[in-house]
Amino acid sequence: MKTRVVVTLKPSVLDPQGKAIEGALKSLGLEGFASVRQGKVFDIELEGVEGEAAEALLRTACEKLLANTIVENFAVQHD
Amino acid sequence: MTKPFKAAVLLFPGSNRERDVARALARAGAEVEIVWHDSERLPEGTDLAVLPGGFSYGDYLRCGAIAARARVMQAVGEHAARGGLVLGICNGFQILCEAGLLPGALMRNTKLKFICRMQTLRVETNRTRFARGYAEGQVVTYAIAHGEGAYMAAPEEVAALETSGRVAFRYCDASGGLNDAANPNGSLNHIAGVYNAGFNVLGLMPHPENLIDALTGGVDGRPMFEGLAAA
Numbered sequence: 252m253k254t255r256v257v258v259t260l261k262p263s264v265l266d267p268q269g270k271a272i273e274g275a276l277k278s279l280g281l282e283g284f285a286s287v288r289q290g291k292v293f294d295i296e297l298e299g300v301e302g303e304a305a306e307a308l309l310r311t312a313c314e315k316l317l318a319n320t321i322v323e324n325f326a327v328q329h330d
Numbered sequence: 331m332t333k334p335f336k337a338a339v340l341l342f343p344g345s346n347r348e349r350d351v352a353r354a355l356a357r358a359g360a361e362v363e364i365v366w367h368d369s370e371r372l373p374e375g376t377d378l379a380v381l382p383g384g385f386s387y388g389d390y391l392r393c394g395a396i397a398a399r400a401r402v403m404q405a406v407g408e409h410a411a412r413g414g415l416v417l418g419i420c421n422g423f424q425i426l427c428e429a430g431l432l433p434g435a436l437m438r439n440t441k442l443k444f445i446c447r448m449q450t451l452r453v454e455t456n457r458t459r460f461a462r463g464y465a466e467g468q469v470v471t472y473a474i475a476h477g478e479g480a481y482m483a484a485p486e487e488v489a490a491l492e493t494s495g496r497v498a499f500r501y502c503d504a505s506g507g508l509n510d511a512a513n514p515n516g517s518l519n520h521i522a523g524v525y526n527a528g529f530n531v532l533g534l535m536p537h538p539e540n541l542i543d544a545l546t547g548g549v550d551g552r553p554m555f556e557g558l559a560a561a
Contacts, residue, residue: 264482265516267442316399319392319428321435322482 252297254329258318259290334361335559337378342367342397347383354539358555367400378415381422393478394424416531423533432533434483440516444477452502463553469506470550472536479535481517498523
């Protein structure tokens with residue numbers, strides 16, 4: 252089963268990289284960018300685990316390794 | 331005859347300051363052993379576990395994140411829980427935060443630059459084994475070399491650190507003053523290093539092990555290693 256985990260910085264955490272990207276977009280003359288925040292995407296294939304068990308497994312993976320929950324939020328997406 | 335002070339310097343793939351800190355400790359009189367990250371335990375009689383600087387696992391995922399899950403970290407956690415001394419420098423500090431042995435996280439420097447230079451720091455407390463060789467409020471010069479050193483923690487966590495006197499060092503100017511110009515990476519409250527609740531675990535971004543010989547820039551780091559190694 253193909254799944255995706257998205258990890259983003261909590262809104263309260265400064266994101267200097269996102270700010271720099273935002274500045275670069277604006278310097279290209281592109282209009283309409285109010286703000287940019289950078290995050291991470293993990294595309295994960297699961298085997299032999301589905302549904303609620305898959306959800307629980309991915310959440311555990313986030314809490315134990317994929318996200319640092321002090322400064323990051325995560326979201327789990329699967330079919 | 332008293333037992334010599336015994337330090338275990340942990341080596342992760344990508345650590346690169348293990349020999350410097352081993353040399354600093356040996357010169358202070360400690361017996362030093364380098365320990366591979368895959369070890370199940372620390373050497374018998376270890377007084378101090380050191381997590382050296384470097385770029386463990388190439389800083390993949392987050393700085394220190396993968397090393398924090400290495401097998402030896404279980405033993406480090408148990409050593410700390412028993413009251414054993416643990417010192418994390420630079421990447422070692424990042425690993426200790428990722429492992430949950432210290433609060434907070436080290437984030438990208440606010441100005442996005444990797445900073446490599448000398449930095450003045452204020453010793454916030456000297457009532458610990460690590461800092462007893464310094465005076466409280468003393469300004470020392472250590473080297474800094476990091477891209478992800480902005481200390482961050484939840485507001486209630488920072489308040490708890492401040493009220494319990496667990497801030498170990500702050501970035502300051504040459505006279506000990508705190509101002510934006512003297513905060514190289516944007517750390518909250520100028521925090522350069524913190525202790526755990528038991529004051530037996532210290533993590534700091536700057537490198538005291540660089541400053542043990544006048545020939546290479548100064549000796550301000552020596553008191554830390556001497557304070558640790560002395561009976």
